[in-house]
Amino acid sequence: MAEQLASQDAPNPPAPAQRVLMTNTHGEKLVGLLHHMGSDKVVVLCHGFTGSKDYSLITDLAAALTKQGISVFRFDFSGNGESEGEFQYGNYKKEAADLHSVVLYLRQEKYDVAAIVGHSKGGDVVVLYASIYKDVPMVVNLSGRFHLEKGIEERLGKEFMDRINKEGYIDAKDKSGNVLYRVTKESLMERLSHDLHATSLSISKECRFFTIHGSADEIIPVEDAYEFARLIPNHKLRVIEGANHCYTAHRRELSDAVVEAITTSEAGETTP
Incomplete structure (x- = not known):
């Protein structure tokens, strides 16, 4: 099922999107929006805790990527937004499985999933995904939590x-x-x-991994980003000075950093 619509939730909305329905492994419908920019390479965006595909940070990233001609798919995890299922507090492994259903659907539709990007809890989901499925070449973790026993x-x-x-x-x-x-x-x-220490160590060195975090994150301390940087094999860290957890006053810097990560040909070494 598909229809054309445009995002209404961003000051600079992304390109028009096609509404897509797919089914996860539990038989629940997942709802997503595909911004097809003429390229079969697509970046998948994953929202955070209690969020949705229409959260302004996600739509801002979609706008920045589509402006560069990069196709984007953003969706609601099961139990969130428009997707079916019951909302759960934890659910990290199920959300990683939801993401896998999305990746498989896009591949079936002849898209090449170039990267998965997740914010906050979505950041942890993409970390977990990389350790389990090992089938995407690039992962971008935005403000994910390393110490899940905290917060x-x-x-x-x-x-x-x-x-x-x-x-x-x-x-x-x-x-x-x-x-x-x-x-x-x-x-x-x-x-x-979930032990993010063991999870991080199990990520393939073939996977290019980027962590972006705000130095003034009031929800998840920036120290968590340094833990990911220390353990993940092929990793590059970018700390945005002064940015809070949602990058409220630093959306341009965040968007530029994500676009740069995705368009960079090679991942560098971890930076201090």
């Missing part, structure tokens, strides 16, 4: 393990007390089961 207390409160062991779940709420999402013990354990 949980800020969302779920202190003594979250005691609470979730007692109740089986925790409802994350906003300041007004409205429930944002439910964290089950199973989904929390799924997050904690």
Whole structure:
């Protein structure tokens, strides 16, 4: 199923897109947008936690890449945005499998997947993907978290393990007390089961890997980026000075860095 539409969620919207539906390994429909620029090489963009393909950072990247004539595919992970499925707090491995379904679909349609790009949780998903499937030549991790055991207390409160062991779940709420999402013990354990140290070491040196991170990231510290840089074999690190987690005031620098990474012919060594 396909129809022509343009993004409405970016000050500089990307090229018109074709709406695409595909099915993941659980039989759930995934919804994506394909910006075909005449090239069969395509870059896949992956959103972060509670995000979607229409999050402004994703559409800004799509606009920057399509402006360079690079085809782009952006989609919603299962349980997010327009895609079917139940939202889960963890779900890293399933989201990596969703991404694999996307890559297989694009290959079936005769596209050459040149790179996968993920922001925040999506950054962890592309790291995990590279370690499991080993079938894409380039990965770009934007502000992914290395220490997955951290950042949980800020969302779920202190003594979250005691609470979730007692109740089986925790409802994350906003300041007004409205429930944002439910964290089950199973989904929390799924997050904690991933060892990004071992995952990073298992990525092939044939895969060109880029990490981009803001020096002023208030959600995931820039030190996490240095951990990826230290362990992933064929890696290049770019720290954007002053940028926060969502690159609010640094979207141009982020877009330029992603475009440069994808259009560079060879990955360099890790930079300090």
